[in-house]
Amino acid sequence: MHYVSTRGGIEPVGFAQAVMMGLATDGGLLVPTQIPQIDLATLAQWSRLGFQDLALEVLTLFVGDEIPRDHLRDLIERSYATFAHPEVTPVIDQDGLRILELFHGPTAAFKDVALQLLGNLFEYLLERDGGQLNIVGATSGDTGSAAIYGVRGKDRIQIFILHPKGRVSPIQERQMTTVLDENVHNIAVRGTFDDAQGIVKALFNDLPFKSAHRLGAVNSINWARILAQTVYYFYAWGRVTAGDVSRRLSFSVPTGNFGDVFAGYLAKRMGLPIDRLVIATNRNDILTRFVQTGVYAVGDAVYQTLSPAMDIQIASNFERYLYYLHDGDSATVRALLEQMQRTGRLDVDAAHHARALADFDAVAVTDEQTLAQIRATFETSGYILCPHTAVGVHAARGRSDIVCLATAHPAKFVEAVQEAIGREAPQPPSLRGLMEKESRCSELDATVAAVKGHLEASLSAGSSA
Ligand SMILES: *Cc1c(COP(=O)(O)O)cnc(C)c1O
Numbered sequence: 001m002h003y004v005s006t007r008g009g010i011e012p013v014g015f016a017q018a019v020m021m022g023l024a025t026d027g028g029l030l031v032p033t034q035i036p037q038i039d040l041a042t043l044a045q046w047s048r049l050g051f052q053d054l055a056l057e058v059l060t061l062f063v064g065d066e067i068p069r070d071h072l073r074d075l076i077e078r079s080y081a082t083f084a085h086p087e088v089t090p091v092i093d094q095d096g097l098r099i100l101e102l103f104h105g106p107t108a109a110f111k112d113v114a115l116q117l118l119g120n121l122f123e124y125l126l127e128r129d130g131g132q133l134n135i136v137g138a139t140s141g142d143t144g145s146a147a148i149y150g151v152r153g154k155d156r157i158q159i160f161i162l163h164p165k166g167r168v169s170p171i172q173e174r175q176m177t178t179v180l181d182e183n184v185h186n187i188a189v190r191g192t193f194d195d196a197q198g199i200v201k202a203l204f205n206d207l208p209f210k211s212a213h214r215l216g217a218v219n220s221i222n223w224a225r226i227l228a229q230t231v232y233y234f235y236a237w238g239r240v241t242a243g244d245v246s247r248r249l250s251f252s253v254p255t256g257n258f259g260d261v262f263a264g265y266l267a268k269r270m271g272l273p274i275d276r277l278v279i280a281t282n283r284n285d286i287l288t289r290f291v292q293t294g295v296y297a298v299g300d301a302v303y304q305t306l307s308p309a310m311d312i313q314i315a316s317n318f319e320r321y322l323y324y325l326h327d328g329d330s331a332t333v334r335a336l337l338e339q340m341q342r343t344g345r346l347d348v349d350a351a352h353h354a355r356a357l358a359d360f361d362a363v364a365v366t367d368e369q370t371l372a373q374i375r376a377t378f379e380t381s382g383y384i385l386c387p388h389t390a391v392g393v394h395a396a397r398g399r400s401d402i403v404c405l406a407t408a409h410p411a412k413f414v415e416a417v418q419e420a421i422g423r424e425a426p427q428p429p430s431l432r433g434l435m436e437k438e439s440r441c442s443e444l445d446a447t448v449a450a451v452k453g454h455l456e457a458s459l460s461a462g463s464s465a
Helices: 015-021 042-045 052-062 069-080 113-129 143-153 170-177 193-205 209-213 222-243 259-270 285-294 318-325 331-343 350-359 367-381 387-395 416-423 448-465
Strands: 004-005 030-031 091-094 097-101 133-138 157-164 184-190 251-254 275-283 295-297 346-347 360-362 402-406 442-447
Touching: 004 015, 004 069, 015 113, 015 259, 030 318, 042 184, 042 222, 052 069, 052 222, 069 113, 091 402, 097 222, 097 387, 113 143, 113 157, 113 222, 133 143, 133 193, 133 448, 143 170, 143 184, 157 170, 157 193, 157 448, 170 295, 184 193, 193 209, 193 448, 209 318, 222 251, 222 259, 251 259, 251 387, 259 318, 259 350, 259 360, 285 295, 285 350, 318 350, 331 346, 350 360, 360 387, 360 442, 367 387, 367 402, 367 416, 387 402, 442 448
Parallel strands: 097 402, 133 157, 157 184, 184 442, 251 275, 251 402, 275 360
Antiparallel strands: 004 030, 091 097, 295 346
């Protein structure tokens, strides 16, 4: 399988290179040159597979012969052995409400599904091809801890995660800082999230520094993350339909970066019988407005909501969808992005808007509706939704044959849950005792120079050890 850029500016590369590259060198996103097609007989067979075996089948289609099957199987086994549920991503039925629980990984949020695999893939490829990767990122909450858990203890990888001191939730902070592996470096900067992100951007823009120190990112645009997420759409369909290929299901997906729902779109394009993909956004509704109007336009601000992991103004994976919507026509993608750059909006024409409507519905959900949904679901079934999941469940109301993706454990969002139902959700084992555990974190001024100095010192200490 070969990968090209959505912007058409690179020579095709293989799977391993696509994973290590992350972002294409022309600024576009990597996509496979073709989408593998799954026939109905294969689908029926796949419906009997456990999560790991299914992941092996799906990934093999995109990896080709670049990683021997036994090695890939081993990678997948190790990635999902860290999940607390034997099914990895179980589908549960609460009085007719079907929930695909994606939060049984080590940080209790769905990003673990992708980042556990990505960490092992990085380690494998660095070991095989020789190399070293120093991951640098800024986090306002969930992504940082999932990335840290993805690469903790891995050879040839160091990870530096900046968070704004005192401005992430205590659980999120402790999830990161209690990971004591030597290759994990937490940095609390005395500033805001924007300061932290600005510093990371400056480091990546300093090309000599970036290449001298082999800096890399773990962001939501890595193709391997999309693939890992595609697996659970197949898995959920198999569990719910027991392989009855005449049954089509819809999925309601709380999304901000268009990552999770793009994985569903990929599954649909591969031939999974999906009816509607419901894009569930919070007040940050750029995606919802796009589906409703065909215009993708940046709003005036990023609003803080009860579902913070979706407080995003621009959806980084949307470019991949634009590419497929226009049948792989990179020139059109470039023209649309240029319009976006110039004017803050891009318009797809009526015919393409109609195509989007054939795949997607979209609903923007307010904080009040989110709280009301947590309350209503708790009252009818005793099941506690996290606020992101509640956005998706609200968006799914009135629809039948739909699976709602649960993207985080409710115990991670103490205040919202408390406000909705007057009590806290019981903690899963991964979150218990966090406050008592030993922790390690460096505190730095929010300046590029301070962080650069810290990185250089840590990396040279590591290489001489
Ligand atoms: C990251 C995240 C999302 C949104 O995921 P996308 O990649 O934007 O689709 C939703 N819920 C939770 C809990 C998350 O951490």
